[in-house]
Amino acid sequence: xxxxxxxxxxxxxxxxxxxxxxxxxxxxxxxxxxxxxxxxxxxxxxxxxxxxxxxxxxxxxxxxxxxxxxxxxxxxxxxxxxxxxxxxxxxxxxxxxxxxxxxxxxxxxxxxxxxxxxxxxxxxxxxxxxxxxxxxxxxxxxxxxxxxxxxxxxxxxxxxxxxxxxxxxxxxxxxxxxxxxxxxxxxxxxxxxxxxxxxxxxxxxxxxxxxxxxxxxxxxxxxxxxxxxxxxxxxxxxxxxxxxxxxxxxxxxxxxxxxxxxxxxxxxxxxxxxxxxxxxxxxxxxxxxxxxxxxxxxxxxxxxxxxxx
Amino acid sequence: xxxxxxxxxxxxxxxxxxxxxxxxxxxxxxxxxxxxxxxxxxxxxxxxxxxxxxxxxxxxxxxxxxxxxxxxxxxxxxxxxxxxxxxxxxxxxxxxxxxxxxxxxxxxxxxxxxxxxxxxxxxxxxxxxxxxxxxxxxxxxxxxxxxxxxxxxxxxxxxxxxxxxxxxxxxxxxxxxxxxxxxxxxxxxxxxxxxxxxxxxxxxxxxxxxxxxxxxxxxxxxxxxxxxxxxxxxxxxxxxxxxxxxxxxxxxxxxxxxxxxxxxxxxxxxxxxxxxxxxxxxxxxxxxxxxxxxxxxxxxxxxxxxxxx
Numbered sequence: 001x002x003x004x005x006x007x008x009x010x011x012x013x014x015x016x017x018x019x020x021x022x023x024x025x026x027x028x029x030x031x032x033x034x035x036x037x038x039x040x041x042x043x044x045x046x047x048x049x050x051x052x053x054x055x056x057x058x059x060x061x062x063x064x065x066x067x068x069x070x071x072x073x074x075x076x077x078x079x080x081x082x083x084x085x086x087x088x089x090x091x092x093x094x095x096x097x098x099x100x101x102x103x104x105x106x107x108x109x110x111x112x113x114x115x116x117x118x119x120x121x122x123x124x125x126x127x128x129x130x131x132x133x134x135x136x137x138x139x140x141x142x143x144x145x146x147x148x149x150x151x152x153x154x155x156x157x158x159x160x161x162x163x164x165x166x167x168x169x170x171x172x173x174x175x176x177x178x179x180x181x182x183x184x185x186x187x188x189x190x191x192x193x194x195x196x197x198x199x200x201x202x203x204x205x206x207x208x209x210x211x212x213x214x215x216x217x218x219x220x221x222x223x224x225x226x227x228x229x230x231x232x233x234x235x236x237x238x239x240x241x242x243x244x245x246x247x248x249x250x251x252x253x254x255x256x257x258x259x260x261x262x263x264x265x266x267x268x269x270x271x272x273x274x275x276x277x278x279x280x281x282x283x284x285x286x287x288x289x290x291x292x293x294x295x296x297x298x299x300x301x302x303x304x305x306x307x308x309x
Numbered sequence: 310x311x312x313x314x315x316x317x318x319x320x321x322x323x324x325x326x327x328x329x330x331x332x333x334x335x336x337x338x339x340x341x342x343x344x345x346x347x348x349x350x351x352x353x354x355x356x357x358x359x360x361x362x363x364x365x366x367x368x369x370x371x372x373x374x375x376x377x378x379x380x381x382x383x384x385x386x387x388x389x390x391x392x393x394x395x396x397x398x399x400x401x402x403x404x405x406x407x408x409x410x411x412x413x414x415x416x417x418x419x420x421x422x423x424x425x426x427x428x429x430x431x432x433x434x435x436x437x438x439x440x441x442x443x444x445x446x447x448x449x450x451x452x453x454x455x456x457x458x459x460x461x462x463x464x465x466x467x468x469x470x471x472x473x474x475x476x477x478x479x480x481x482x483x484x485x486x487x488x489x490x491x492x493x494x495x496x497x498x499x500x501x502x503x504x505x506x507x508x509x510x511x512x513x514x515x516x517x518x519x520x521x522x523x524x525x526x527x528x529x530x531x532x533x534x535x536x537x538x539x540x541x542x543x544x545x546x547x548x549x550x551x552x553x554x555x556x557x558x559x560x561x562x563x564x565x566x567x568x569x570x571x572x573x574x575x576x577x578x579x580x581x582x583x584x585x586x587x588x589x590x591x592x593x594x595x596x597x598x599x600x601x602x603x604x605x606x607x608x609x610x611x612x613x614x615x616x617x618x
Contacts, residue, residue: 091409097417098417099413099415099416099418100403100412100414100418101413102411102413103409104408104409104411105408106609106610106618107408107424107606107610108406108407108408108423108424109408109409109422109424111409111420111422113417113419113420115416115417115418116417125438129434296417297416300415301415301416304415309415
């Protein structure tokens with residue numbers, strides 16, 4: 001049966017290009033695999049669209065239900081971020097760089113998770129270990145994913161392994177100027193013009209189970225906070241709307257990539273708990289947290305500590 | 310804080326030597342780590358004792374409670390097989406070759422699980438990836454573990470990777486004749502003389518959660534079933550005793566390594582379900598299943614299917 005390689009829900013560039021990368025690796029190893037994603041082509045975030053377009057990569061097909069399918073997971077290992085009915089799928093491989101989630105299997109499988117900045121960095125090692133050359137277009141996608149996930153090496157999640165992978169992948173992909181590539185991605189990603197607030201909130205959004213409480217965390221990476229100044233009320237309304245759907249809190253990280261910090265917008269049953277989590281003080285509905293760039297390495301661990309996970 | 314590297318409960322040779330191996334790798338990488346095991350030195354199984362003795366490896370210290378400790382897990386990723394209070398420990402690394410268990414983390418860590426016959430095979434790759442030479446004594450332990458876990462390459466879990474690792478490790482360990490090493494281990498392992506039945510049952514025993522039913526599966530690898538002919542009633546009594554402690558079923562695999570099959574002894578609330586799981590028919594309290602060698606790859610998956618996991 002064809003292995004559907006799929007990243008997390010609300011896919012980002014790593015999730016999409018890692019699915020393409022692992023499918024290419026599996027194919028080169030003689031396995032029948034195809035890249036999938038939990039999004040329609042239209043709903044894909046603008047950065048990922050731009051990356052697929054620039055490197056001439058085919059848009060992965062949509063998968064919504066994993067029941068009865070053979071799947072490989074990239075960039076996540078949490079059931080909450082998987083296609084529907086993941087427990088009825090045969091999970092045959094996992095490649096990730098996050099905390100270890102709650103997906104379990106009945107059989108031994110390859111699960112390679114490394115504490116690096118991007119799944120693309122792990123995949124680059126796997127191609128090398130297998131002695132298989134990375135196709136030029138696939139290398140371009142993986143390169144873009146590392147620049148995106150590490151915020152051009154500025155994120156605290158970035159490791160020397162990520163930098164080494166970029167140095168190797170840029171040669172294979174024929175990219176001379178990674179600064180230019182990053183700024184083009186940032187420009188595509190941070191464009192909010194004409195996009196409905198709810199779509200912006202879901203552009204890079206994940207739900208987490210915090211000891212029984214459902215907490216949603218979205219992130220918008222911006223070149224400047226001015227970009228969202230005119231739509232703050234609309235964003236807040238969208239957050240309140242999805243909070244009403246059984247969530248304890250909804251947070252939106254408005255991350256200023258240049259200033260290297262986040263204006264954290266909070267809608268919560270218990271704002272004091274959120275303030276405690278980040279040792280900050282809300283001014284109205286948000287608080288500036290200097291140095292906060294990573295949902296995975298900073299926001300979520302702090303929330304987990306505050307919720308007593 | 311010192312990283313306690315520990316294998317599963319009721320440790321086998323892989324669990325013990327992999328803890329030694331990963332601790333050695335972490336130490337070589339500048340980390341403070343020590344090998345531990347979930348057993349006293351006295352209670353260690355005779356095969357593992359013999360292996361540590363032959364290669365001059367220090368007996369790992371006992372760990373029973375992981376609360377507040379920094380731990381690395383080898384040869385398992387199931388909470389049920391961990392030291393007490395594993396949820397209150399900081400799990401920093403997992404190296405394994407089994408199905409993916411239910412240990413989760415709050416932070417990204419290295420989790421390297423490969424569908425190969427032995428943790429030692431994965432560790433051998435990790436030493437090579439890191440460019441670190443394996444100490445001679447440590448290589449001996451890892452070599453013995455691979456021979457043990459793959460039943461000298463006969464187990465269906467054995468892969469080409471395991472064979473390649475043995476070829477490399479025997480050179481490093483200075484072992485010329487792996488057949489001799491395997492037979493010496495088998496002799497040590499299968500010795501039942503003077504050992505209480507309950508100790509034999511727990512020699513290589515694991516509990517599994519089968520959709521809410523607790524099922525225990527022990528395995529004794531024997532050179533011939535004659536070795537246990539005189540103590541079958543004692544083994545059955547020991548199985549009944551531990552079954553009474555809230556278990557749905559207790560199975561004991563009496564595996565004939567030479568004939569390559571298992572006499573499966575069954576004590577169960579629902580013997581018909583167990584018969585269905587293995588497509589066999591109990592003659593009294595046991596049934597011979599030709600070709601059954603591996604608890605992990607054969608017994609447990611069949612049980613999971615029968616229990617509807």
